[in-house]
Amino acid sequence: MTNPDQNTLTPSDERSPLDPDELIDWFANTARDLPWRGPDVDGWGVLVSETMLQQTPVNRVLPIWREWMSRWPRPSDLAAAPQGEVLRAWGKLGYPRRAMRLHEAASVIATEHGDRVPSDVDTLLALPGVGTYTARAVAAFAYGRRAPVVDTNVRRVVARAVHGAADAGNPSPRKDLADVDALLPTDDHRASRMSAALMELGQTVCTVRSPGCEICPLAGNCAWLEAGQPAYDGPPKKVQRFAGTDRQVRGLLLDVLRGSDGPVPRAELDAVWSDAAQRDRALDSLLVDGLVEQTEDGRFGLPGEH
DNA sequence: AAGCCGTGGCT
DNA sequence: TAGCCAAGGCT
Known part of the structure; x- marks a missing residue:
């Protein structure tokens, strides 16, 4: 359990927390209707989507996720499939070890959790391939829990709106988590919606290259916009080479x-x-x-x- | 804890 | 064109 009072925000040059309801309303009105956000999608569907979405764009995940849900609607269904079939069905999503870990996780869920994806963050974290992001994403999006969700999009939104910086620097897990935790309302329902809204905002409006400040619900309360959109001045980001590796x-x-x-x-x-x-x-x-x-x-x- | 682990679209 | 980037996790 994270104590909101222990967040490491320094009050001097920081902005007061964003208005949760403003973001939640914006999300309710403008969010894309991605299939894994549907009312009939359970924890399994969310876990599969979050795993596929790790470092992989939404558009590439969409058809594969649909196929997987149709083919393996429960964890035990995937667990029963041969690894080779799972890898083929993963196709060219990339990082195929994710598919193998999801296969292992499905087996654990089937045998140890009654074929139902856990809703508790710590239990989720024990599953192979489930890290700090995915565990909280499942708890929040599948089960409506208050679980600060920190991904690259949320880090960018917080960096801009709260800290007034063009982009987040290198990840600082504890501080990042504390930052987001401080923004979330106390109740589970609104906190989970706000988590989804922060991610959606970072993906569709508060983007890396061309931020849509003119349509941003936070424009009136954004430290970065108010500061005149100063350029990123943090340490250079490490870019991985791929060709020839x-x-x-x-x-x-x-x-x-x-x-x-x-x-x-x-x-x-x-x-x-x-x-x-x-x-x-x-x-x-x-x-x-x-x-x-x-x-x-x-x-x-x-x-x-x- | 810095580096490794796929893939393809975009600018 | 060639780097940059995309809902991270693991060791």
């Missing part, structure tokens, strides 16, 4: 296996990357991660398919 090679190898009916000979994998040493390293790591399995006759395939 093991990550790219792993992706190419897995793409071959997703596209084949069954295990393939080594030569078929060798064709996707010229650097043999890097190719071997990538394949080894996939085997270690359990994303690829080797058959007794030496071929390679998705796990659980032979």
Whole structure:
């Protein structure tokens, strides 16, 4: 339990908390009707959506989420599926280890939680692939709990509206959580709606490149706008390289296996990357991660398919 | 705790 | 064009 009185906001140059009802009303009027926000979506649907949405844009998730919900409507349904089928159904969402962890989580939920996704943050945190963001997102969005949800969008909104900075610096989990906690009303219902509203605002209005201040419900009370939209002046953000990394090679190898009916000979994998040493390293790591399995006759395939 | 883990659209 | 970026988690 977080004590709101222990937040680390320094009162001198900080703005008073945003008006929850202003945000909640804006959300009620303008929110996109994403399928995982539907009234019939349970904790399982929300957990699947939140996992897919980790580092992956909404538009790419939409069709895959629909297919998964139709195919595996309960955790036990997914748990019963072979890993290879799960990886194929994950398609090109990226970071396929998420699919394997979700598969493991489904098994735990089915066997230890009566096939029902937990509503308690700490219980959720114990599931594989569920971290501080996802646990709170499920508690708030699926169960209407007051659980501060901190993602990259919320961090940006708070940085601007509250701290008057163009963007949030590097994550500071405790402070970020305390910042958001201080903004939320005390009751579960309004707090959960405000959490959803903060995320939606960051995604659709208070964006990185072209913030829509002219249509922002917080425009009249935004520290950044009031300060004249000063440029970001924090430490430079680390940008990951992708081209030429093991990550790219792993992706190419897995793409071959997703596209084949069954295990393939080594030569078929060798064709996707010229650097043999890097190719071997990538394949080894996939085997270690359990994303690829080797058959007794030496071929390679998705796990659980032979 | 800094670095790794996919993928593709956008500017 | 080539970097930037997208509802993070794990080690």
